Amino acid sequence: MIHNEKLDLCTGCGACASVCPAKCIHISLDANGFYKPIVDAEVCTQCNLCNRVCTIEDSCEEKEVLQAFSAYAQDENTLATTSSGGICYEISKWGLKNGYKVCGVVYNYQKHRAEHAIITNLEQLEETKGSKYFQSYTPVAFSEIFNAEQWIVIGTPCQIAAIDKVARIKKIRERLILIDFFCHGVPSMHVWKHYLKELDEKNITKIGFRSKEFGWRTFSLSFEYSDGTETSDYSGNLFYKMFFSNCCLNNSCYQCHYKATKSHADIRVGDFWGKKYEENKKGLSSMLIFTEQGQEIVAKLKEICVFVSESVADALEGQMFVSPQKPKVRSRLLKGLRNEKTLDYLYKVTLFPFRLQSVIKSKLRGR
Template sequence: MITVTSKKDCCGCTACAGVCPLGCITMQADSEGFVYPVIDASKCINCGKCDKICPVQNREPETTPRKTAYIMRNNDADIVRNSTSGGATSAFCEAVVKEGGVVFGAVYDESFRVMHRCIDNAEQLELFRGSKYVQSNTEGIFAEVKKQLESGRKTLFIGTPCQVAGLKRYLGRDYDRLLTIDFVCHAVPSPMVWDLYRKTMEKKFGAPITSVNFREKSFGYHSSTITLTFANGKKSQENTLTDLMMKSFFDSISTRPSCHECAFRRADRVSDLTVFDCWNITRYVPSVKDDDKGYTAVLVHSDKGEELLKSVADKTVSYSADFDLLLQYCGVMALKNPPIHPQRDAFFEALNNGTGLEQAVKTYIPVKLSRKVFGKTKRTLHRLGILKLMKRIKAGGK
């Protein structure tokens, strides 16, 4: 019977709940909003399947990475604008659906909670587009993936490295028609903090949220903002250092405990492809000028991954890149755990005791005044072309 003695040992992938033959494991949120398995001991027959399936308890031995890397961008400018980096992931999804396959990825539901879903038509793929910096709910999804595979359909699963690892252990065997993409993952923030954030923002702006974009590019890829729109036409546009949600994410105060000792931060990844932000294309491809629209860095780990990459050749531009250099400068989080914030427990305790999110952020991770001023003047700096100049200076004049 699976027991989580330390929260650092459970990534919340749901594989144990999915494999239990008697359905006696449910995933329940703790006081921080992260799900963990809870077992109904009166039903459990001690078959041990849950222990055997856990991807954290049963880490795969390290292998030598393939060391193939590319920097890619979707040819469709709208897709690039609405994607986190270069929109390469959208091209992969499209290729699978075009062949009659299905894609599993993360979407917002009608209340803007982040959930995994299955999509099999090109029109709906835009729902996957863009990173949602919240742990997505994968309950029941692994069984759905298995069903699609067993029915013979090509199936692409996109998720955090731990979700992909959980899925693979759940399936328990290789499927030729299964493709997986993970991303370099800083960590996953708490769904409870995300709920509090939405409520805080809706109260502040006086209307329900109608759209969310965690990495909106109206000031360019390098100055992306988390942009929310509200039913009354108002708009919130904050940068990663001033926004309550993004600041608590990047300061690692709202993130899942297991992310800070992640079992899957390694160069040999669990997936066929790994995607992440390419922050400085000129470092790897000197002939290309950085136009601040974003490029996706892609690592290839298998022949299936290489094939998927080839299948989108007419929909993307791609440059071969140095694997080690790309990881060193853009994919640091593939290898290095972010340190957990020393005030994390106090932050969650305050939230559970009724302190509002705004106050908790102010107390434990206050936003610097200089950052606030910069955030407020960003639009003007952008309009005057000063923001672009600042970015150029920061990038070493390129």
């Protein structure tokens, strides 16, 4: 059975529920809006598999980077409809054509949440395009990938660490291509749900979390509605303000094991934020290759993607090397979200004073 004293640092990866032979573990949102496991003690057989696959106490060392690249898809439509360089999409497309199934993240418009889903064709793959900036619900999809088939699995570093751990226990790691990304952290789902309340959420048919309307380096939300109308919300919107404040991240994100080159993946991807390509307007991915399997994938994609060798330092520029510090206002902000306070109210009363205080302190220190 899961040790309760660990749950405060649970990442919500869902691996425990995915492998439980008794099906006694269920993943649901806790009071603060983060996915956590709930165990039916009466059904639990005490097999301890949940604790064996748990990554809460994972110790991930810096990994040797075999190759580093800036990269982008040559297909203009792919480049225009993905968040940065479209590399994950092209890897997945190659995989589907070569006998792999894909486990990636889609947005469920009925439940308004991100979910890992099993992708078996190009039509389904279209739904994985674009970043989703909150936790994904994983158990249903993850429970399907530990079989005799070949898989490409894309997820946060903590999710991929869990998949890697399970795959090694089951001795099927060679069947999997694991891809993670440079992760800022995941905000409370309450932030997203509160943000949607201010919109006509029932009639939303499509959401773009990184619209390139204002350039790929901006964070712009775009919405399409059932009546054909479209709206855009530039990076000053309250959802992104809350997210990038680091005030409402999952508790585990403040003690993340997987920054910079600490990874269990074959390939790590992300935005190429470095100044070297600051004039790029269409989108560019940063790639770190950790395994020979990752190198083989790059070699197979050279006809449809552009790869430019980079130093590891350039590939990492602009990424987080350490976990964010937990702000003192976090508990107050989460309490406000639990009590159904609006994002506008919470920003003005809680977050804005905190950010103003931080700016003043920085000025006084001469930074």
